[in-house]
Amino acid sequence: MARHVHRVKVAALTEQMPVPEAELRHLHVMRLRPGDTVQVFDGGGEVGEAELLSLDTLSAQLRLLSRRTATAEYPQSVTLAVALLKGDKLADVVRAGSELGAAAFQLLRTRYGDVPDIGDNKLGRLRRVAEEAARQSQRAVVPAVLAPVPLTGYDPAGQVFYAHPGSPVRLLDVLTWAAPVTLISGPEGGFAPEDLAHLSAIGATPITLGPRILRAETAPLALLGALAASGV
Numbered sequence: 001m002a003r004h005v006h007r008v009k010v011a012a013l014t015e016q017m018p019v020p021e022a023e024l025r026h027l028h029v030m031r032l033r034p035g036d037t038v039q040v041f042d043g044g045g046e047v048g049e050a051e052l053l054s055l056d057t058l059s060a061q062l063r064l065l066s067r068r069t070a071t072a073e074y075p076q077s078v079t080l081a082v083a084l085l086k087g088d089k090l091a092d093v094v095r096a097g098s099e100l101g102a103a104a105f106q107l108l109r110t111r112y113g114d115v116p117d118i119g120d121n122k123l124g125r126l127r128r129v130a131e132e133a134a135r136q137s138q139r140a141v142v143p144a145v146l147a148p149v150p151l152t153g154y155d156p157a158g159q160v161f162y163a164h165p166g167s168p169v170r171l172l173d174v175l176t177w178a179a180p181v182t183l184i185s186g187p188e189g190g191f192a193p194e195d196l197a198h199l200s201a202i203g204a205t206p207i208t209l210g211p212r213i214l215r216a217e218t219a220p221l222a223l224l225g226a227l228a229a230s231g232v
Contacts, residue, residue: 006030007039007135009142013046013067016053019060027055038062043131043142045073073141074232075177077103079156082220083187084108084115084148089217094126098133098143100224105130106156106182107148112189117148151191152198156182162199163219164191164206171207171226181227185220 006026010017017040019027032038034052040062041047048067054060080102082093094105105126109117126145134142158180161171175181184204186195199206209222 006032007041007138008050008062009043009131009135010040010062012042013040013048013064015064017050017062017064019055019062024055024058024060027052027060037065040064041140043134043140045140047140073103073139074101074181074227076158077180078224078227079104079106079180079182080220080224081106081108081151081154081156081182081184083110083113083151083185083216084118085187085216086114090118090122090126091129093217093220094129094143094145095133096221097224098130098139099137100221100228101139102143102224103141104144104146106146106154108151108154108184109148110151110187110195111192113187114189123147151184151195154198155202156180158182160184160199160202160204161207161223162186162191162204163209163214163223164196165209165213167206167208169205169207171223172230174205174207175227177232183220183223185223186216188216 008019008023032052032055034054036052038050038052040050046067049065050062051065052060053063078101080097082105084107097105123145130143130145159175160182162184209219214222
C-alpha cells in the first residue's frame with residue numbers, strides 16, 4: 001500500500017516556511033517528525049515538497065525541497081454561481097464542487113430563493129469546507145467562497161452558462177477554453193422572470209441538464225460534472 005503523503009497549506013512557497021497554527025494539530029495527529037516529507041500548497045496554484053525541520057506544541061518549520069506546476073486544474077478558472085439553499089445543502093455543493101474543480105463559488109440572492117442571506121459564521125464554515133475538500137482531492141487551489149450578491153446585479157466576465165429546463169443546448173457543445181467560465185444554477189423555485197431577463201441581457205447561454213428535473217443542490221454539480229467527465 002502506498003504511503004500517505006500529508007498535505008500542508010502554507011501562506012506561500014518559500015525557502016523556509018512556518019506552518020500555520022491551524023495546520024499544527026494535523027502534523028501531531030499524523031505523528032510526523034523532523035526529517036519527514038510533506039506536500040505543501042498555497043491555495044493559489046503552487047505546490048511542492050518540503051521537509052519538516054522542527055515541530056513542537058506551538059510552532060513548526062518547513063524547508064522547501066521542490067516545486068512543480070499543478071495539474072489538477074481546468075485550462076481556465078471555473079466559477080460556480082449558485083443560489084442560496086437551505087440547511088447544509090450549500091456545504092454539500094461546495095464540498096463536491098471543490099472536488100470537481102470549481103475555482104470559486106459565487107453565492108447568489110434570487111427572487112424565488114428560500115434563503116434571503118447568510119451570516120459571516122456560515123460563510124466562514126463554507127470556506128473551511130472548500131479548503132478541506134481541496135486538500136482531500138489533491139488540488140493546489142483552494143476555491144474562494146464569495147459573499148452573496150443579487151443575481152440581477154451579477155455580470156461575470158468570460159463565458160456564462162445557466163441551467164435551464166427545456167434548453168436544447170448541451171454545455172460541452174458550446175464551451176470553449178478561450179476565457180474563464182461561469183456556471184449559474186438557480187433555487188428550488190427556479191429563476192424568476194427578472195432573473196431570466198438579466199441572464200439574457202448579459203449574454204448567458206441556457207444549458208440543458210437532461211430530461212429530468214433536478215434538485216437545486218444537484219443541478220450545480222451536474223454542470224460541473226459535465227466538465228469533469230470531459231477529461232480536461
